Amino acid sequence: VSSNYTQSSLGELRQGLEREFKLHRPFLLLLAQRQLREPRDAEDAVQDTLLAAWQTIEAFDSRSTLRTWLVGILRFKLIDTLRSSYRHHARMECVMDELQQQDFSSLFDEHEQWLATSTPWTSPQTALESKQLLATLEACLTRLPEQTGRVFLMREYLGFKATEIASLIHLEDGHVRVLLLRARMSLRLCLGIQLTGVQA
Amino acid sequence: MTFARPHIAAISCQQTTVLVSLQRDHDIQPEQTRQLTHHIAHCKPCQVASEQFSHLFVALDTLLERAPP
Numbered sequence: 427v428s429s430n431y432t433q434s435s436l437g438e439l440r441q442g443l444e445r446e447f448k449l450h451r452p453f454l455l456l457l458a459q460r461q462l463r464e465p466r467d468a469e470d471a472v473q474d475t476l477l478a479a480w481q482t483i484e485a486f487d488s489r490s491t492l493r494t495w496l497v498g499i500l501r502f503k504l505i506d507t508l509r510s511s512y513r514h515h516a517r518m519e520c521v522m523d524e525l526q527q528q529d530f531s532s533l534f535d536e537h538e539q540w541l542a543t544s545t546p547w548t549s550p551q552t553a554l555e556s557k558q559l560l561a562t563l564e565a566c567l568t569r570l571p572e573q574t575g576r577v578f579l580m581r582e583y584l585g586f587k588a589t590e591i592a593s594l595i596h597l598e599d600g601h602v603r604v605l606l607l608r609a610r611m612s613l614r615l616c617l618g619i620q621l622t623g624v625q626a
Numbered sequence: 627m628t629f630a631r632p633h634i635a636a637i638s639c640q641q642t643t644v645l646v647s648l649q650r651d652h653d654i655q656p657e658q659t660r661q662l663t664h665h666i667a668h669c670k671p672c673q674v675a676s677e678q679f680s681h682l683f684v685a686l687d688t689l690l691e692r693a694p695p
Contacts, residue, residue: 457690497691531640538638540671547681556688563685581651583690588651607647614675614682 440483447476450493454500456568460579461504471507475500505584508594530611545622559621566616570609577602578609634664642672646679 454475458468478499479486486495535541550556570578577595580586588606592599637645645662648654654662666672 494691501692530643534638534640538640540639540675543671544674544678546674547678549681559685560689563682563689567689579690582686583692585692588653603648603651603653606651607644610647610650610679610682611643613686614678617682617685618678 443480443483446492447479447496450496451476453493453564454496456564457497457500457579457583458504460572460575461508461584467507471500471503475503478503501584505586508580508584530608544618547618547621559617562617562620563613566613566620569616570612574605574609574612577605581606634660637661637665639665639669639672639675642666642669643675646676650679650683 451472454472455468458471459465462468462471475496479492479496486492533541550559567575567579577591580591580594581588586594588602589599591597592602642662642665645654645658649659649662666676
């Protein structure tokens with residue numbers, strides 16, 4: 427997924443940018459759609475990101491990958507947008523309906539001990555295996571319930587603290603922590619099924 | 627001179643998963659960290675689950691292009 431360019435090959439980089447942007451656009455859109463309710467806003471955020479990247483490509487640090495750079499630009503655009511829009515548009519409906527949706531207590535017995543020891547995962551041994559793991563995780567992320575995914579990426583991608591998230595979307599701190607836990611449990615289960623073929 | 631080991635209150639596997647999540651968010655108290663470490667050291671299923679969460683967190687950091695939160 428990554429591409430390495432040097433500053434000295436700027437002309438070459440510009441030529442390849444359009445192709446690279448197409449490659450990375452779906453993941454950028456996934457991240458934006460999880461944060462911005464209106465599809466058009468998400469499209470705009472991604473478009474703004476790509477435009478900013480195009481206009482400031484000279485600032486691209488060759489020590490990172492283009493993907494890292496784009497994801498970083500989008501991160502700041504989303505944080506700015508969220509900090510301004512959530513203040514004016516309280517989303518009271520956010521996540522409340524999901525609190526009852528997923529219950530992981532079925533994984534534990536009456537003493538809250540695991541019902542079964544899950545199959546250990548093996549670390550990726552090759553670049554291809556690492557790439558496949560990330561592709562699987564990306565697919566698992568898309569399966570999170572919409573509101574859970576939004577809260578989870580506010581934490582894991584945008585870097586908001588749980589208390590900040592609670593404040594921004596008008597939830598109790600505890601609800602945010604429950605949603606973060608549920609997202610992590612869901613992703614672990616999803617990855618486990620993909621990696622081992624059995625429910626973790 | 628000997629010192630008695632401080633008592634560490636037992637926690638369940640389900641509570642352990644909660645603490646793993648809180649630890650990821652740097653939202654965990656020192657006493658909870660001790661409980662978490664103690665439980666995982668003595669519980670095979672939680673050792674496996676903890677390693678799986680570690681794999682997940684590393685993959686997330688890579689996918690989302692950021693340092694651990």
